[in-house]
Amino acid sequence: MEKNLEFYFVKLQQNKSQKNFKQIYKLTSVRLFGVILRILRRKELSEDCLQEVYIKIWNRIDTYDTEKANMMTWMSTIARNHAIDYVRKHELPIQDDFELSIIKDDQVHFLDNLEASDTSKQLHDCLGQLKAESKNVVFMAYFNGLTYENIAKAVGSPVSTVKTWVSRSLPILKKCLEGVHV
Amino acid sequence: MSKTDNLAYEYALGLLTKEEKADIDLTPEFLAEVESVHLKLCALQLQTPLEKDSSTKIWDDISKDIKSESNSWQEVLASRFRMWLYVLPAVFLAFGSLLLFEQTSSMSSPYSVEVLNAKSGWEVNADTNNHQLSIASINPMLIGKNEVCALWVQKDGVTHFISTLPNSGDKIVTMDAKIAKMLIGGEAIISIESDNKPIKVPTRIEYRNQLS
Numbered sequence: 102m103e104k105n106l107e108f109y110f111v112k113l114q115q116n117k118s119q120k121n122f123k124q125i126y127k128l129t130s131v132r133l134f135g136v137i138l139r140i141l142r143r144k145e146l147s148e149d150c151l152q153e154v155y156i157k158i159w160n161r162i163d164t165y166d167t168e169k170a171n172m173m174t175w176m177s178t179i180a181r182n183h184a185i186d187y188v189r190k191h192e193l194p195i196q197d198d199f200e201l202s203i204i205k206d207d208q209v210h211f212l213d214n215l216e217a218s219d220t221s222k223q224l225h226d227c228l229g230q231l232k233a234e235s236k237n238v239v240f241m242a243y244f245n246g247l248t249y250e251n252i253a254k255a256v257g258s259p260v261s262t263v264k265t266w267v268s269r270s271l272p273i274l275k276k277c278l279e280g281v282h283v
Numbered sequence: 284m285s286k287t288d289n290l291a292y293e294y295a296l297g298l299l300t301k302e303e304k305a306d307i308d309l310t311p312e313f314l315a316e317v318e319s320v321h322l323k324l325c326a327l328q329l330q331t332p333l334e335k336d337s338s339t340k341i342w343d344d345i346s347k348d349i350k351s352e353s354n355s356w357q358e359v360l361a362s363r364f365r366m367w368l369y370v371l372p373a374v375f376l377a378f379g380s381l382l383l384f385e386q387t388s389s390m391s392s393p394y395s396v397e398v399l400n401a402k403s404g405w406e407v408n409a410d411t412n413n414h415q416l417s418i419a420s421i422n423p424m425l426i427g428k429n430e431v432c433a434l435w436v437q438k439d440g441v442t443h444f445i446s447t448l449p450n451s452g453d454k455i456v457t458m459d460a461k462i463a464k465m466l467i468g469g470e471a472i473i474s475i476e477s478d479n480k481p482i483k484v485p486t487r488i489e490y491r492n493q494l495s
Contacts, residue, residue: 119346126342135328148337155345208325221329222478228330242296243327249298271292272284278323 110172113162122159129173130155132212133180140184141193142246150187154180173216177209227277235270238263287316295320407434407471409494414463416456416471416494418448431478435485436494438469444482448473469494 106128113121133154138147157179165175187193215221228236234256241247241255249267253260290307293299295317299307307313406419418434432448434456443466446456458466471494474485 119349122349123342123346126345130338130341131331131333132329134333135331138331139325139328148341152341152344152348155341156348159345159349208322211322211325212328215326215329221326224326225330239296240327242298243324244331246297248300250300252298267293267298268289271289275284275288275292278326 106172110165114165117159117162122155125158126155129176132173132216133176136177136180136209136212137184138244140181141187142244143193146187146191146193147184150184151180153187154183157183171213173213174209177212181209223280224277227280228274230273230277231270232266235266235273238266239270239274287313291316291320295324407473407490407492407494409463409467411463411467414458414460416445416458416466418454418456418473429478430475431482432489433474433476433482433485435472435474436466436469437472437491438466442472442484443469447476447482466494 106125109121109124109128113125130151134147134151137150137154138144141147141150158176161179165172169175170178215224231239237256238252241252247255249260249263253263256263291313294304294307406417408417409415410417416434416436434445434448434454436443436445443462445458446454448454471490471492472485472488473490475487475489476482476485
């Protein structure tokens with residue numbers, strides 16, 4: 102992906118056309134959406150924020166310096182900072198367990214390395230071992246900031262059942278995440 | 284998985300309530316473990332589903348918003364170009380120059396050939412001595428998240444799947460001598476396939492060329 106992105110970035114800097122920018126959007130939107138969703142925790146807001154992020158990237162494309170950072174790092178940093186501003190601007194509630202300071206640069210670099218090492222598919226396959234309900238619980242907690250109690254209410258199951266799903270899924274999740282070598 | 288491990292994952296995932304967290308002894312070791320889990324968990328961000336419909340809608344909205352940006356010199360140029368597209372045929376008609384008209388219409392042909400060539404940015408070469416196929420990507424591929432490029436060779440009406448290609452687009456495939464011999468004079472095909480389905484036949488062909 103990095104090679105493709107580089108190609109279209111150079112093209113975009115030479116010719117600031119929507120066509121070139123659309124290719125960059127196609128290549129990067131899922132990743133940036135993940136970064137934003139983790140911070141905003143709500144799908145609709147994240148989509149709205151994602152749109153603003155790309156407009157910001159479009160406006161700043163001329164300021165990008167290849168010497169300072171790679172493109173994906175540069176774009177992810179814009180996405181992360183914009184999402185944090187979005188939280189503040191819209192006065193969104195921040196989960197008590199989630200501090201914005203925890204989103205550090207090393208996460209952005211970690212994701213860069215992960216993509217570069219092409220282990221994303223490997224992780225995807227590994228997570229496929231999780232049962233659907235367990236995977237949903239993990240994703241609901243991670244991306245939507247829901248606790249055991251919130252999830253139990255959302256899925257209409259007792260808290261004890263949700264805890265059982267989680268306890269079964271954590272060893273698999275751990276194995277998958279530790280299998281990711283970057 | 285130890286109890287502390289479990290707790291660190293539950294903590295980092297945000298599954299615990301304020302009250303549950305208040306009961307945990309937040310030792311430096313435990314906090315370091317939580318931070319380490321946080322870092323590992325961010326790999327999940329690459330697995331976020333951005334639905335296709337949402338993605339298309341978001342792009343449409345972006346496209347509307349950035350249109351005004353390109354209203355500058357590029358739009359002015361484009362609008363002038365469009366104006367000339369209308370004016371020129373009128374001028375030609377006025378002078379009744381059928382010859383000129385034919386010349387302008389024939390200009391579209393080489394242009395479309397050029398676009399096709401630009402799209403098929405690949406070089407596939409057969410090294411018969413070493414039974415190898417080398418694939419080099421000239422222009423980068425544009426493939427979606429769940430897509431993969433596949434290399435095929437077609438010979439005597441039969442299409443043989445050879446290999447999938449890495450994201451870089453460059454690969455050297457070494458084959459059994461018999462298979463390599465069988466493929467001499469065949470046609471190389473590169474297609475884009477979904478990586479969720481078995482790859483049986485080329486579906487979206489991006490490139491085809493006689494093996495050289």
